[in-house]
Amino acid sequence: MLRIAIYGKGGIGKSTISSNLSIALRNRGLNVLQIGCDPKADSTYLLTDGKEIVPILQQIRDKGNDLKLEEAVSAGFDGVWCAEAGGPPPGMGCAGRGIIAALQMLDKLDAYKKLSIDAVIYDVLGDVVCGGFSMPIRDGYADKVVIITSGERMAMHAASNIAQAVENFKDRGYAKLAGIIVNKRNVPDEEAKTQQLAQSIGTVILGTLPFSREVQVAEEKHLPVLADSPDCECSRVFNEIAGRLIDESI
Amino acid sequence: MKAYKKLPIGDCDFASPFLDTLQYTPPARGMWNIVHVGMLIPESHQIFVCAGGCLRGVVLTAAEMGAQDRFSTVSIEEFETIDGSIEDNLIDGIDDVIRRLPKKPRAILVYTSCIHNFLNVDLKRVYAILRKKYPVLEFTDCYMTPTMRKSGIDPDEKMRMQLYSLIDKPSEEDDGVTFIGDVYPISRKSELYQMVKQSGRTFREITGTLKWEQYQELGRSRILVYSNPAARKGAQELAMRLKKELVYLPYSFNPDVILDNDNKLSELLGVPFEEPDWSSALDEASRFVQKKRITIDYTASARPLSLARLLSNHGFEVSSVYLEGFNGEEKDDFEYLKKNFPAIQIIKSSHPDLPFDRPNQVQDDVIAIGQKCAYYENTEHFVNLIADGGHYGFEAIDSLSRDIISAFNERKPVKDIITVKGWGCRI
Secondary structure: OEEEEEEEOOOOOHHHHHHHHHHHHHHOOOOEEEEEEOOOOOOOOOOOOOOOOOOHHHHHHHHHHHOOHHHHOEEOHHHOEEEEOOOOOOOOOOHHHHHHHHHHHHHHOOHHHHOOOOEEEEEEOOOOOOHHHHHHHOOOOOOEEEEEEOOOHHHHHHHHHHHHHHHHOHHHOOOEEEEEEEEOOOOOOHHHHHHHHHHHOOOOEEEEEOOOHHHHHHHHOOOOHHHHOOOOHHHHHHHHHHHHHHOOOO | OOEOOEEEHHHOOOOOOEOOOOOOOOOOOOOOOHHHHHOOOOOEEEEEEEEHHHHHHHHHHHHHOOOHHHEEEEEEOHHHHHHOOHHHHHHHHHHHHHHHOOOOOOEEEEEEEHHHHHOOOOHHHHHHHHHHHOOOOEEEEEEEOHHHOOOOOOHHHHHHHHOOOOOOOOOOOEEEEEEEOOOOOOOOOOHHHHHHHHOOOOEEEHHHOOOHHHHHHHHHEEEEEEOOHHHHHHHHHHHHHHOOEEEEOOOOOOHHHHHHHHHHHHHHHOOOOOOOOOHHHHHHHHHHHOOOEEEEEOOOOOOHHHHHHHHHHOOOEEEEEEEOOOOHHHHHHHHHHHHHOOOOEEEEOOOOOHHHHOOOOOEOOEEEEOHHHHHHHOEOOEEOOOHHHHOOOHHHHHHHHHHHHHHHHOOOOHHHHHOOOOOOOOO
16 A cells, blocks of 8 residues: 655645645556545545535544544545544644544544555645654554655745654654655745755655646636646646656655 | 433433533442553563652552552653653663563563553554563553543453453463453352363463463463453454454343353353252342342442342342443343333432432441442442452352342441452452
């Protein structure tokens, strides 16, 4: 099973990229599950026609141990399975602990086996700020970490921090850094800056997504660009990245 | 219908008759806790890792039972939750305890706590490191996580799972029978024990193991039997891991169920079984106590409703059953009592009003079966039965009948008995 955790600075485009990668992997015949690991619970909205799915944590609160797999996971666009961990209201509780509880519930429900999942994408909130946010890269969850960044200073700073967290866990058998996806914001020398970042953290650039009008148009329609404009440049890059991720050498 | 405190069984919902409320725990301490249960693994040492305040209860348990030499603690401090050192400190703390032990045990039971869960401590890594450092020691993961009490596996079930987790696959097995999941030895007069002996097989149970090698021998039996529902997960896990035949012979006071169980066992072991005269002693007890009220609580037996049904059917005046919720396996007994004895009061055993409702004067017109109801009803006529006490089948009915007569005849020093933690736990 291909298991990928997507990290990156808030607002960098993780959910949009995750949803498009899910479709790209689906197009290659894989049975895909995308799990939003963010209290906002909006990772999969492009796969559910903008409809909110009930987060697992809320369902645990409502149903406790009676929660069923078909309630925790929903079928989204093109048959991609969608789940949202959810979390406490803003400013309350512990979001990290929420992610742990939600992922443990999916284990308990035997989701990966029962749905015959070939690829899982964990779309993780912002930075690796505590144990909860490192959960998706733990032994037993993702094998590969993909960091999303642009050439903006803060995005690259967050990317370095995430890479450092992965490095800190390197002797634990946790997920390995598979590479960077550059989501261009058209800042000066963006390609050179991100290339330098990749070198400094010892990884590769898996693909560079151009700033794209098609992505924005697709989002207005609550669709991944791969579904709305499958022939555009962005879609081509998504397909290429999916191919590289499937490649076991990464 | 649901209530906060009590209601007649005729009006009760199954299986949750009570609404949530503030809770009270009476000073009836005979039930075994996670320290007592863990002590059943011979030559083991327990290490509790928790915040100092939460350690008090288990420290007192170990001290009261004189088991300090088999018990250590590692205290967690606040900075560990902030600087990310909690995981490494967990390893270092356990390592430190092990190094200081004057005599190395065979097994270490590590009890982690809620804060390890909250902070997502990687226990898999922790145990991998400890096992590598101490290859001759066996480690098992135990939990003191009261915040998880009502989610996932209940701590009691988990503890009973871990109790058997260190049994290795034996080099050879025999046709013996290992009884799983109880903290009291099975009565030697019980038909379960008698049939195993009659078949010429070896009977094994954890309560009889004093040495590590004897503990490992529990895995030699081809057949595993359990009667306590709380032992189910542990029994299933062990049977699956060691590829054993697993048989569930549930505790019950329903003669038909007991007969079914005994016939099943008889067939399995290839020995004859004849239904004994189980009713004479019970009827005698009923005549003896005449119109004294009987009250029962859930700590006495896994099957309090089945017990209430048996006694009610034999002329006893069962007035109340104290419990927190109904055992899912007692649906049939529930429906029977609801229809035939609807006035029996079902009382929430943790309701905060109960200590205020407790009579000031000792009550002589009531016989209690169980420590909690003995306290609440303020009676000295009580049967000190805890978790079925190792009594199984028709022998349990016979034994209880005698205990009821004894409770009628003699007063017990209730305070002296019920304040002892983990009644019968020996180290």
